Amino acid sequence: MNAMTDKLTERGLLRFITAGSVDDGKSTLIGRLLYDSKGIFADQLAAVSRAKHKRTVGDTIDLSLLTDGLEAEREQGITIDVAYRYFATPRRKFIIADTPGHEQYTRNMVTGASTADAVIILIDVSKVKLREDGGVDLLIQTKRHSTIAHLLQIEHVIVAVNKMDLVNYDQTVFDRIVKAYREFADSLGLADVTAIPLSALAGDNVVEASERMDWYKGPTLIELLESLTVYDEAHDAPFRFPVQLVARHNGHEANDFRGYMGRIESGRVSVGDKLVVQPSNQAATVKEIVTFDGSLPYAVAGQSVTLLLEEYLDISRGDLLASERQPASLLKQVVADVCWMSDEPLDLRRKYWIKHGTRQTAAKVTKVDTLLDVNTQQRLLAEGLRLNDIARVNLTVQQPLAADAYADIRATGAFILIDEVTHQTVAAGMIRLRD
Known part of the structure; x- marks a missing residue:
């Protein structure tokens, strides 16, 4: 070993x-x-x-x-x-x-x-x-x-x-x-x-x-x-925590409880750790790690926890809490491999929703770079995408994504595209490059 x-x-x-x-x-x-x-x-x-x-x-x-x-x-x-x-x-x-x-x-x-x-x-x-x-x-x-x-x-x-x-x-x-x-x-x-x-x-x-x-x-x-x-290689990767929900007390208590609930997708976090809130880039310090069974001194990838911070910050669902030393990349231009899953072909004139972690924002496929021929493994020039096609594409997103390359961290390197009219998933993607 x-x-x-x-x-x-x-x-x-x-x-x-x-x-x-x-x-x-x-x-x-x-x-x-x-x-x-x-x-x-x-x-x-x-x-x-x-x-x-x-x-x-x-x-x-x-x-x-x-x-x-x-x-x-x-x-x-x-x-x-x-x-x-x-x-x-x-x-x-x-x-x-x-x-x-x-x-x-x-x-x-x-x-x-x-x-x-x-x-x-x-x-x-x-x-x-x-x-x-x-x-x-x-x-x-x-x-x-x-x-x-x-x-x-x-x-x-x-x-x-x-x-x-x-x-x-x-x-x-x-x-x-x-x-x-x-x-x-x-x-x-x-x-x-x-x-x-x-x-x-x-x-x-x-x-x-x-x-x-x-x-x-x-x-x-x-x-x-x-x-x-x-x-579980995710334990050794930089800390990534997509915020799913902001938890508040029931309104009858004197203390102002504000916790950020979610699942640790990679890395580990301990009380006192310095974090960064992405995409706003606010600095944060872990005050307490709360679970159903009580508080913990640290937590690792795969655990669902509630994080309390020392600072009062504007954080909501879709934000990412990341390691201060190794934050995610903030992307508005994304290069990715996608598998097209819809019977309707890609329409470059249309906007789609991109679902990345807990964040959902508008996205547009600006270019189909190359289409992968699974038989020869050659990448071919293409203008569109049809059902089951696998291609390298360029996307522009309305709000920046705090993302990693899929090769580094699966959870923050993967996304899906959703049809804004039918709400059907039209593609699954893996982020490859950073621009």
Whole structure:
């Protein structure tokens, strides 16, 4: 363990998502994880056993129904919405997000991936094209989801080569697919990539090791998930506290209680710390840190607290309390990567609302810099954005944002754009550069 991780706290909870093309077996894989790890209740199993079997033969239980809960999902045999499931093993707790494979639901995948520590990229061996020259043509959705994982800086990537039973558990097929994926991952810059051959339907290498793939000497999927190291790096970052609410007393007390409520997104704060209120740049000193259970001498990232200050200042929802020594950047011109999530294309003439932390203000996309081709990883010139496009854009905001680069602090480097008429979320963005 290096010097940096010595300071960090390893989390027992792992958040991960499954991603892949349509019918690659994502929901079945999660169902297998839950079923084989005893992560479902008897009544859930009974309900699934009574449900219609769309993707299985005979009396075999359709494990995908453990996550595909919408009626439309069961009718069509596809995943539409993001389904979250919780389970635990003796070694770790997990929260899984099962995301759709259809390209039209890429926005749902972005939503599920935004809080993930790891991603399982499923590759269906029956769908990839094995070329005569020994190469492999990966599906466009495999490349799209890997690109999103890279943009969102998901730390761990697991390549689950699924349905190995359809190729008689052939090691050569697995090796060729993994070689092709690693070449693509290298072009993206994905560093931590682990590949596992498995069959979600048959249960090979999911929880139990497969006797039919004795050539594979690595861990099963659950063993790998249990072993991944996930650290709360946010504890080591500069202090960031978006103000959610200003708390006052009930009006019948003599003392003038004024507290600022919110969640610490990064860093830590102690009584007596010097802070700066952004964007107004007022100086502040922490007088007390209050929680439901009483006052604390200090608090860290992830805790929801009420901060009392020595000074009487004009602070409201949307302001940011930050470290005096390492404040956030104040931006009115923003450069960011965005994923367009709306059926309506971007209109450069229109204004949108930008939601950044607890601040919401008017914003205008002034320029679409480049459009990312997820197949070749080239950035192309473009004039507009349509559903599921990923692009580098320039924005102008009405009120300055106290922000960080997404690569430094996720919480203050991320935002969404909202249609001011329909109030629908039209884009999710990650701040890349400061102007």
